[in-house]
Amino acid sequence: MGKRKENSTNLHNEKAIVGRCDLTYAVCMIGGRWKLLILCKLENGKLRFSELRDKINGITERMLTLQLRELEKEGLVKRTVYAEVPPRVDYELTKIATELLPIWGQLSNWGAKHRKFMKNQL
Numbered sequence: 001m002g003k004r005k006e007n008s009t010n011l012h013n014e015k016a017i018v019g020r021c022d023l024t025y026a027v028c029m030i031g032g033r034w035k036l037l038i039l040c041k042l043e044n045g046k047l048r049f050s051e052l053r054d055k056i057n058g059i060t061e062r063m064l065t066l067q068l069r070e071l072e073k074e075g076l077v078k079r080t081v082y083a084e085v086p087p088r089v090d091y092e093l094t095k096i097a098t099e100l101l102p103i104w105g106q107l108s109n110w111g112a113k114h115r116k117f118m119k120n121q122l
Contacts, residue, residue, distance in 0.1 A: 030076075035067055035071060038056065038068065038077075039104075041055045075097075078091070
């Protein structure tokens with residue numbers, strides 16, 4: 001995931017849309033293929049990088065690293081580094097991320113309902 005040019009149309013459009021709509025802002029924070037999955041895996045407490053990687057089928061180490069960095073930058077995940085040999089790093093949800101827990105449940109219920117509806121339509 002490279003850095004976008006500061007003058008790119010895509011970046012300007014994103015800033016304009018996200019800057020005006022709270023819902024779009026929230027979806028951008030947790031959007032993408034992996035972020036919500038990572039957050040859900042951290043729901044029950046701290047996990048080490050390797051534990052997270054093993055719990056998420058199909059994610060590469062590079063992608064997990066990038067997504068964790070973004071989530072940390074966005075204030076949704078807290079990274080704790082312990083001065084041990086070998087180094088140990090834990091990841092956990094921040095207080096603001098735990099406020100999403102009821103919303104995840106609702107989204108999951110909606111997804112199950114929609115999936116069932118779509119299956120019946122075919």
